[in-house]
Amino acid sequence: xxxxxxxxxxxxxxxxxxxxxxxxxxxxxxxxxxxxxxxxxxxxxxxxxxxxxxxxxxxxxxxxxxxxxxxxxxxxxxxxxxxxxxxxxxxxxxxxxxxxxxxxxxxxxxxxxxxxxxxxxxxxxxxxxxxxxxxxxxxxxxxxxxxxxxxxxxxxxxxxxxxxxxxxxxxxxxxxxxxxxxxxxxxxxxxxxxxxxxxxxxxxxxxxxxxxxxxxxxxxxxxxxxxxxxxxxxxxxxxxxxxxxxxxxxxxxxxxxxxxxxxxxxxxxxxxxxxxxxxxxxxxxxxxxxxxxxxxxxxxxxxxxxxxxxxxxxxxxxxxxxxxxxxxxxxxxxxxxxxxxxxxxxxxxxxxxxx
Numbered sequence: 001x002x003x004x005x006x007x008x009x010x011x012x013x014x015x016x017x018x019x020x021x022x023x024x025x026x027x028x029x030x031x032x033x034x035x036x037x038x039x040x041x042x043x044x045x046x047x048x049x050x051x052x053x054x055x056x057x058x059x060x061x062x063x064x065x066x067x068x069x070x071x072x073x074x075x076x077x078x079x080x081x082x083x084x085x086x087x088x089x090x091x092x093x094x095x096x097x098x099x100x101x102x103x104x105x106x107x108x109x110x111x112x113x114x115x116x117x118x119x120x121x122x123x124x125x126x127x128x129x130x131x132x133x134x135x136x137x138x139x140x141x142x143x144x145x146x147x148x149x150x151x152x153x154x155x156x157x158x159x160x161x162x163x164x165x166x167x168x169x170x171x172x173x174x175x176x177x178x179x180x181x182x183x184x185x186x187x188x189x190x191x192x193x194x195x196x197x198x199x200x201x202x203x204x205x206x207x208x209x210x211x212x213x214x215x216x217x218x219x220x221x222x223x224x225x226x227x228x229x230x231x232x233x234x235x236x237x238x239x240x241x242x243x244x245x246x247x248x249x250x251x252x253x254x255x256x257x258x259x260x261x262x263x264x265x266x267x268x269x270x271x272x273x274x275x276x277x278x279x280x281x282x283x284x285x286x287x288x289x290x291x292x293x294x295x296x297x298x299x300x301x302x303x304x305x306x307x308x309x310x311x312x313x314x315x316x317x318x319x320x321x322x323x324x325x326x327x328x329x330x331x332x333x334x335x336x337x338x339x340x341x342x343x344x345x346x347x348x349x350x351x352x353x354x355x
Contacts, residue, residue, distance in 0.1 A: 034246040035239070039081050040090040042101075046130040050105025053127045055098070055134060056081075056089050062096025063351035065164050066135045068128055069101045070155075072147035073119065073262075074210065076252050077103050079334055080145065082243050085236075088145075091340025097351070100131040100140075106252040112203030114255040116262065117280045120155050128161055139164035141347065145339075146170050146304060146330070153312065154272065157289050158282040165350050167343055168295045170304045170330050173286075173312040174273045175266045177305065195263050199256035210251040240335060273311060286312065292320035294346045300329040322346060 039054075046053040069089065071077035081089040081101070092099050102124065107114060132140055139162040144152025149171030156163050176189075199205065271277035277284040293316055297306040306325060313323050326333070326342060333339050 065351040066098040070148035107255045141165035143167040205254040207251045286315040289316040303330040
């Protein structure tokens with residue numbers, strides 16, 4: 001067979017139009033402005049400093065108990081409401097839940113003295129009170145994702161507000177293990193590594209530093225681009241990829257005092273697991289949590305490992321407690337719409353259905 005014939009026979013094996021579409025989409029991602037993020041219909045019902053409490057009404061309300069959604073302080077929260085078909089908030093409102101969603105905001109230098117105590121007592125607790133008053137409900141369910149789950153567990157254990165249910169998704173509780181390099185953890189625990197000076201110098205940790213920190217702890221950075229190139233012919237996937245890429249690079253700054261407290265009290269001394277953590281004048285004891293609790297991890301999580309979450313099941317006093325592991329990753333849990341499915345399956349029998 002001649003070389004020319006070989007090439008001719010090979011060409012039909014390629015889907016030329018598909019390949020052109022693939023690279024056109026890659027070019028689009030590289031050259032077009034970042035996509036706009038259109039949130040699920042909402043209204044602002046409370047603000048404090050940089051923080052905003054949003055109310056997302058159910059499309060058709062089915063449950064008397066509203067949900068209060070808490071995300072991490074380390075990233076911007078719109079990953080949980082990043083667009084139709086990929087929104088945790090939208091998935092929950094479609095299933096009949098009123099959702100209150102606290103956006104912590106991105107602190108400025110004037111906020112350098114804000115601590116975890118302030119965020120939990122002066123921001124979160126007041127926001128939950130406002131949500132209860134706005135909804136007219138007698139109880140509310142807390143839903144915490146990632147470090148937002150840690151904060152939700154701490155809050156539920158020390159508040160006297162009526163918490164009906166608690167959901168903790170991909171939640172770090174044991175900070176002695178995780179994706180942070182072993183040398184860093186041991187260095188922190190032995191006092192060989194100290195980030196206090198960084199916090200004191202900057203006052204507020206810049207968003208650029210937070211981005212670099214997450215990039216350093218994440219898997220090989222080329223993998224998202226490989227996924228894009230291999231699925232660039234899929235317009236729906238590309239659109240989701242572009243939203244995700246925007247969020248990944250759009251990091252929040254971090255109040256220096258809270259950053260020091262996070263690293264010293266949780267990572268260095270592991271006070272939450274040991275029952276030695278204080279928030280203001282309230283001692284945090286997870287045994288105080290008696291409401292129904294649903295904890296779930298993801299099998300492909302590269303940010304919060306299952307062994308970081310599992311200990312909470314032995315620390316709480318709830319008789320109604322469920323633990324599950326789902327086949328997905330830390331972020332894909334939110335982007336694929338499965339979060340709302342998992343949460344609704346458990347919540348639907350515990351949220352007082354409207355007759």
